[in-house]
Amino acid sequence: MFHQTSGNDFTQDDTLGGRISLAREYMQISSAQAASQLGVATSTWKSWERDRAAPRSNRLAMMAGILAVTPVWLLTGMGSGPNESVGEDRAVILQRLQSATATASTAQQRVQQLARQLEMLG
The missing domain is CATH 1.10.260.40 (lambda repressor-like DNA-binding domains)
Incomplete structure (x- = not known):
């Protein structure tokens, strides 16, 4: 017990x-x-x-x-x-990972926009 x-x-x-x-x-x-x-x-x-x-x-x-x-x-x-908090810790980490992934995606899109602008400038 x-x-x-x-x-x-x-x-x-x-x-x-x-x-x-x-x-x-x-x-x-x-x-x-x-x-x-x-x-x-x-x-x-x-x-x-x-x-x-x-x-x-x-x-x-x-x-x-x-x-x-x-x-x-x-x-x-x-x-x-x-x-007992192992499962809770995992949920927090997953939430942070999802947030970081979204931030990285936004940053990647911004980098692509800037690269296109540079290409247009020649």
Whole structure:
């Protein structure tokens, strides 16, 4: 069971597999996508989430990076766990990207207009 104590601080009464699954879900990626990013078979990832096996320490460290948590949190449930604002951050970034794209398009049109004016001047 997960209990949010304050902000993004979680206490964890779950297993390693449960924490892996929770963090992956917060990142909004499938087990196949996570496995691909880590360079393992999907069945391997799923076995970790089901506590049928455990990742080696080097895989655990890489997994923590993919899941945006600390290795300590994956192992113990203590420390920096899943960040609920990941989806919100993504929405903000997408909005900024759309705005920047519109600005770039406007600037490109202005450059083309100026280039045509230069051509007309000879």
